[in-house]
Amino acid sequence: MPPPRVNNPPRNEPTTKDEKGSLTKPIKFLDQDYLELRKNCLINKRRYEDEMFPPDNSSIDPQKTLGLKLDQVKWLRPSEIVKDPQLTVDGVSRFDYSQGSLGNCWFLASVGALTFQRDIVDQVMPTDQSFGKDYAGIFHFKFWRFGKWFDVVIDDKLPTIKRKLIFVHSKTSNEFWPALLEKAYAKVCGSYADMKSGKVSEALKEFTGGVQICYDLKTAPTDLWNLMDRAVNAKALMGCGTLKGETPEQKLPNGIIQGHAYTVTGVFKVTYQGKPVKLVRVLNPWGKGEWIGDWSDKSPLWSKVSQKDQSMCRSLANDGEFWMSMEDFTKSFEDLDICCLRPDFLDGSSECIWTSTCFNGSWDAGTTAGGCINNRDTFWTNPQFRVRISEDSATENILVSLMQKHEDRHRSLNSNYAIGFSVYAIPPEASKI
Known part of the structure; x- marks a missing residue:
């Protein structure tokens, strides 16, 4: 069955530098x-x-x-x-x-x-x-x-x-x-x-026009630190947030603020007692208030790493920035946002080439709002977009990002609706339909 029509047709043409709405012609x-x-x-x-x-x-x-x-x-x-x-x-x-x-x-x-x-x-x-x-x-x-x-x-x-x-x-x-x-x-x-x-991801995207990826730190991939390291080298922007507590912005005994957003400003690996320790550097936007656990500014653990590592990392300034281990990072924060112009870090290769295509669509009551997969009678009416990958293509990854466009200028008056998407492989026999 062919995909249903949507109010705004998909946009497949490549973006030119002088196109209205580009950086050169905003x-x-x-x-x-x-x-x-x-x-x-x-x-x-x-x-x-x-x-x-x-x-x-x-x-x-x-x-x-x-x-x-x-x-x-x-x-x-x-x-x-x-x-x-x-x-x-x-x-x-x-x-x-x-x-x-x-x-x-x-x-x-x-x-x-x-x-x-x-x-x-x-x-x-x-x-x-x-x-x-x-x-x-x-x-x-x-x-x-x-x-x-x-x-x-x-x-x-x-x-x-x-x-x-x-x-x-x-x-x-x-x-x-x-x-x-x-x-x-x-x-x-x-x-x-x-x-x-709000969420860090919102402003990160609006500063860059890049692709944002969010990781739930409770179910984070085992190689997340390596992904973060590659993201830093790819000049990605990163932020993270903590779980909300009963009291807004409550300070925990370890110095972390609940319901608060932070910047991830770097990653580094030090050698401690002959073993590598993966560290994450985090910044509190208040400009003060820091983590006071292991690898914090005054942690005694720093005295057992090389002077070179200390000089590169350690700072005693009360500026809101601090180091912590990857283990403590995943325990203390709820999620991690990575925003990049090109998600090269996913491949672990600087030689990959990414192209982008933007599709516009809408869910309209009675026509294209088919609900989730549980609504089997109407699910097929949801907006559908096809992406073709040629057999001779070097493509290894596809990244899909879904945005919700609001109508009211006042941000606080807009509602965020539960939306999502599913990805399906089209059988060869149906590819020409």
Whole structure:
């Protein structure tokens, strides 16, 4: 039986660099043109103020769920906060910022992973902007959403109370890239409050346009550390999360925070008492609060490894970053997200070539929403897409990623529905149907 039709036909044509929605030709979010808006500001000698994400309470917390004293909020430009504002100071680093009064650790854990890849940072935060030449109080950032890149324009007015930034803030007082990046993402989400709670994978994908793979650490493959090691070499971005406790963000005796997102910043193998020990390095986006068990900053185990390994790994700074064994990592965290532009690490080979194809479809009541395999009478009506692998192809792996596209701009108002997919081999005799 042929596959049912869907509202949006599958897209098989290859993506070109100049295609609308590509990195080189991103879609203008809310139809705002950064270059045109900046040009008008410079001609009229005024600083930009964004009408689509205004500096008022509607952009912070329209539903009043954060418990902030909104009557005390003042929106200030960086030049009104410090004398010499800079977008970045000595580049970008995972140690630049600390989380503010917003439960968006999932977003900041993703930012921590982002800072390792300078080329991706330059995609997300274009280099054609600063507080110097042609400054007009306007900035822009690029995010990937459901197969397309968007260019998001913001003004640089930031919410403060008593001249202090309410949300994410840099540890260097005159550095503002973390706060401006967070504001741009808040605009995409609908408001700052719409960023509350989420998964690391969400922002990782929207920073990269890459493929995300999630591993349940309770059932993780035995070679997971080796996969992580290959992922690091493939310049993948990684994050992890802990199980929720009875009390939100409760600190356990071992220093780990429950219901919290972290960045995975590296893996390393040391020799301890003649045996190899596989370690994982993790970062708390709060910028403080660390694991205090084996292989933590002050663990006595470090004194029994070589000075070379100590100098490469050990740090006594209270910066939120720490090492732990792979065994403790899988016990302490619930899941691991790996996001990469090309999932080369799955093959363990740098010579593989990956191609991608995007299909668009929908589940519509009464026509293409057939339910799971238990609904045998209607299951076949679900959207179907065929992937052909030629016999002479060198293909060894196929990776399928399913995304759920939301309709409401406000992230917190969207519902995540239970969706999934099944993969079936088509018998040779049915391949021509």
